[in-house]
Amino acid sequence: MDLCIIGSGxxxxxxxxxxxxxxxHVICVDNDQKKVDKLQRGEIPIYEPxxxxxxxxxxxxxxxxxxNSIEDGLDHSQVVFIAVPTPPQSDGSxxxxxxxxxxxxxxGVLKPGQxxxxxxxxxxxxxxxxxxxxxxxxxxKDAEFDVVSxxxxxxxxxxxxxxxxxxxxxxxxxxxxxxxxxxxxYEPFRAPILVTDLNSAELIKHAAxxxxxxxxSYINAVAAICEASGADxxxxxxxxxxDKRIGRNFLNAGLGYGGSCFPKDVKAFIAISRQLGxxxxxxxxxxxxxxxxxxxxxxKVRGALWVLKDKKIAVWGLxxxxxxxxxxxxxxxxxxxxxxxxxxxxxxxxxxxxxxAVEWGLIDPTKVRLTxxxxxxxxxxxxxxxxxxxxxxxxxxxxxxKKRMHTPLVFDGRNHFNPETMRxxxxxxxxxxxxxxx
Ligand code: UGA
Numbered sequence: 001m002d003l004c005i006i007g008s009g010x011x012x013x014x015x016x017x018x019x020x021x022x023x024x025h026v027i028c029v030d031n032d033q034k035k036v037d038k039l040q041r042g043e044i045p046i047y048e049p050x051x052x053x054x055x056x057x058x059x060x061x062x063x064x065x066x067x068n069s070i071e072d073g074l075d076h077s078q079v080v081f082i083a084v085p086t087p088p089q090s091d092g093s094x095x096x097x098x099x100x101x102x103x104x105x106x107x108g109v110l111k112p113g114q115x116x117x118x119x120x121x122x123x124x125x126x127x128x129x130x131x132x133x134x135x136x137x138x139x140x141k142d143a144e145f146d147v148v149s150x151x152x153x154x155x156x157x158x159x160x161x162x163x164x165x166x167x168x169x170x171x172x173x174x175x176x177x178x179x180x181x182x183x184x185x186y187e188p189f190r191a192p193i194l195v196t197d198l199n200s201a202e203l204i205k206h207a208a209x210x211x212x213x214x215x216x217s218y219i220n221a222v223a224a225i226c227e228a229s230g231a232d233x234x235x236x237x238x239x240x241x242x243d244k245r246i247g248r249n250f251l252n253a254g255l256g257y258g259g260s261c262f263p264k265d266v267k268a269f270i271a272i273s274r275q276l277g278x279x280x281x282x283x284x285x286x287x288x289x290x291x292x293x294x295x296x297x298x299x300k301v302r303g304a305l306w307v308l309k310d311k312k313i314a315v316w317g318l319x320x321x322x323x324x325x326x327x328x329x330x331x332x333x334x335x336x337x338x339x340x341x342x343x344x345x346x347x348x349x350x351x352x353x354x355x356x357a358v359e360w361g362l363i364d365p366t367k368v369r370l371t372x373x374x375x376x377x378x379x380x381x382x383x384x385x386x387x388x389x390x391x392x393x394x395x396x397x398x399x400x401x402k403k404r405m406h407t408p409l410v411f412d413g414r415n416h417f418n419p420e421t422m423r424x425x426x427x428x429x430x431x432x433x434x435x436x437x438x
Pocket of ligand 1: 123152153154155156157209212216249250251252253254255256257258259260261262320321
């Protein structure tokens with residue numbers, strides 16, 4: 001099928017590449033000419049495992065191309081996906097100006113007799129699809145189209161496998177014609193397709209992300225109880241996670257959730273429910289618990305080092321999770337900046353995120369020493385803090401790290417190391433919700 005995707009960010013670019021991979025012809029549209037130029041030269045603006053090969057292969061096979069022209073995209077595609085940012089506003093509600101602008105632009109180029117399915121893939125508040133349809137109609141009374149909601153559930157760091165093997169596809173549509181086309185697009189993915197009305201599909205996305213955030217805050221609250229009682233949160237998570245009704249996924253205690261989705265989506269769902277007159281206080285507690293995790297962790301470091309000013313501290317990890325270069329809303333970055341604000345001398349290492357952290361002004365390289373290897377960051381350190389659970393850290397030569405450190409103190413913010421191994425190596429090891437290993 002011929003598809004167009006408006007917006008070449010994480011969701012748009014990975015979706016476009018995966019649709020091309022299963023045989024569709026895809027045009028990715030972006031209004032950022034620099035990004036389009038890069039993509040046309042074969043440069044991928046984000047780090048996502050497997051994406052580069054996928055893009056190169058499908059561009060070479062002429063199933064994937066990039067343009068800045070919405071008209072070009074719409075002229076050659078029957079189904080048009082919208083995958084533009086929906087950032088948060090200061091009150092937590094969602095900024096829909098990019099979506100509205102795209103709706104007007106689509107209205108401006110739709111030709112009479114040219115039926116198109118307009119699919120919203122961006123995460124949007126319930127009832128946005130209705131507004132998109134109204135907007136297109138208002139600016140082009142002859143337009144022939146249907147609006148569909150098709151939320152995306154991919155995770156950064158494993159976006160390609162998530163998209164190629166989804167648990168489910170959600171299609172919110174009230175038009176049989178549009179639904180049939182959507183089923184045809186997704187047929188090669190061999191995943192269950194849930195067809196709902198437009199509003200339910202939009203709600204599913206916010207409800208799913210909020211529920212996953214709730215699971216994380218739940219286990220983090222349990223971790224605090226474990227710390228107070230001497231229990232081990234990893235064992236507790238295994239024990240409750242073995243119940244199939246609960247499941248072990250997203251029960252990893254640590255520094256809390258970050259990134260460009262969960263913090264924003266929980267806030268948005270709180271704002272949406274408030275606007276609809278049905279406040280969702282439970283989610284406010286989810287946010288509150290999440291916000292306390294970093295301070296609890298820093299308190300633990302203070303408990304061992306007493307004063308942080310002038311202390312040499314190594315931080316491993318800057319991205320909001322492993323296998324991505326994304327540092328937006330990263331708890332690891334917040335940790336580094338809080339340590340710097342207290343006067344600590346911070347050395348940090350991240351396999352992929354350091355460059356973007358500096359480029360986006362999130363880390364001041366004059367205040368933080370960014371190193372090329374994890375071991376380099378630990379030279380003379382009085383404590384090592386693990387903030388992101390990159391595999392590389394579990395495989396690091398910890399005996400060498402211990403030699404380089406001034407004092408062998410490790411604070412593991414993601415429960416990534418084995419406490420017994422750390423103890424045997426001679427570290428004093430603190431994790432989250434687990435007894436310290438000394
Ligand atoms: C999340 C959802 O998992 C995707 O399904 C969704 O499509 C995406 O948001 C989105 O809305 O676009 P993502 O933000 O890429 O995906 O990353 P996750 O793997 O969900 O992790 C989010 C945060 O939760 C990370 O900071 C991670 O460290 C934290 N986390 C995750 C925990 O602290 N504990 C866990 O057990 C799991």
